[in-house]
Amino acid sequence: MQSKQNYHINKISLIFLALVTLNSCKKFVEIDPPVTQISSNTVFTSDATATSAMAGVYSQMMQQVGSAAFPNGSPTILMGISSDELQNFSSNPDYNEFGNNNIKPPNTEIQNLWNQGYKYIYDANAIIEGLNSSNGVSPAVKEELIGEARFCRAFCNFYLVNFFGNIPSIVSTDYRVNEIAFRIDRDSIYKSIIHDLTSAQDVLSTDYSFSKGERIRPNKWAANALLSRVYLFNGDWANSEKQASSVIQNVSLYSLVPDLNAVFLKNSSESIWQLLPVAANYNYSTEDAYWFIPSNGAKPNAALNSTLLQAFELNDQRKINWVDSVSYSAQLYYLPFKYKVTGTMNSTEYYTVLRLAEQFLNRAEARAKQNNIADAETDLNIIRNRAGLPSLHAGDQTQLLGFIQHERQIELFAEWGFRWLDLKRTGTADAILDPIKAPIWQSTDTLYPIPHSEIGLNPNLTQNPGY
Secondary structure, rough: OOHHHOOOOHHHHHHHHEEEEEHHHHHOOOOOOOOOOOOOOHHOOOOOHHHHHHHHHHHHHHHHHOOOOOOOOOOHHHHHHHHEEEEEOOHHHHHHHHOOOOOOOOOHHHHHHHHHHHHHHHHHHHHHHHHHHHOOOHHHHHHHHHHHHHHHHHHHHHHHHHHHEEEEEOOOOOHHOOOOOOEHHHHHHHHHHHHHHHHHHHOOOOOOOHOOOOOOOOOHHHHHHHHHHHHHOOOHHHHHHHHHHHHOOOOOOOOOOHHHHHOOOOOOOEEEEEEEEOOOOOOOOHHHHHHHHOOOOOOEEEOOOOHHHHHOHHHHHHHHHHEEEEEOOEEEEEEEOOOOOOOOOOOOOOOOEEHHHEEEHHHHHHHHHHHHHHHHHHHHHHHHOOOOOOOOOEEEHHHHHHHHHHHHHHHOOOOOOHHHHHHHHHHOOHHHHHHOOOOOOOOHHHHHOOOOHHHOOOOOOOOOOOO
8 A cells, every 4th residue: 555644645635636637638528627625525516526536537547657657657668577578778776676577675666556556546445435425426427437436446456466466455545444454365356356347347338428439438348358357367268258259249339450550549449448648748648659769869768578579470560560670879679669659749649458459369268268269269360360460270279379378479569568467377487487587587576576665554564475
């Protein structure tokens, strides 16, 4: 959790902060943000102000900047350099610790991951509590917003449990409870994630009319998409397939984009949930583009690892369209190029959190695990064919699962830390990373340390093995 003083904040101040961020995010709702202190009675007396409070959470997610800002940049960058995907060239010692898999518990970026993840959980809890006690918000809007808050809480818990393993479960705004919370086991955290997402499914909108046609707030299909991933990570193959299929079959909303350069544009038909860029003072739209694309003449902060570059097949259109290169001191560096616009705030690229291609790969793996080889191959080859590659046909289940993991590595590279997460969940981290990172690699590196300051604040927190 955040420090005691940070949690000793009342709900009124939190929601006020969420609301004032809307100065840069008015398209969420057509109302003016408040300019004076407000009371909790005022926040939830109308549909418009309650919607503003939830929109403020999304706005803050994108106003957080810096490579370790969660969720704007940190999953991609920090997990990318922890794995075999990215090579770190930043001189910042905190980033070097991630690249060397030698993270110290006082690491500032570890603290940021923890604090920011729990901040949005706290915000979601505040909104749920405020809505549950409100008589001024219409039932339909109340249900929608509670569903969104539950979704956001599940989303943050998913990353926190994958960053740190066993973590505290925070379901209220009571700092007296939160500041002494124990870590609970991974399975219990996943149960709470599934409960939040299945509850959200029942109340979230089935289209994007509530956000004026923009895909900048999660709907029912975003909950289904995240559930597909969660079930996959927990070995529930049938439910992972079911949830992915529900999204894939919704062809009126979702389809793969033939032009790879259009996949990450705002409101692309492939996007299921995106975050609207709002960090206007920093003059760029996404942290990924800012971090990966160097300014003229500069050395990049990070580049693609040779392991990943060698994994691309000949004529793969993803390498042609999603990889760029720059020369620095007579050396060529290859860069992620999914987001292409830097140096200006623009309205062409939104930060894509969930997209359809992942659902095809989730379903392919879930089907393969259930020995539905033919249908798994079909899903796999839909993604390969979009990239200009020929279809693959596996000799057995083991070979097919290898094909699918390879395709996830290529399709989802430099995107939300998928490679790091996949190495961990498939139990292949040691076999793949030890030869690359020896002698510094150890099995306990698959979890990040609990921040040193948090253990000092909460006597009930324990440290992860290896730290």
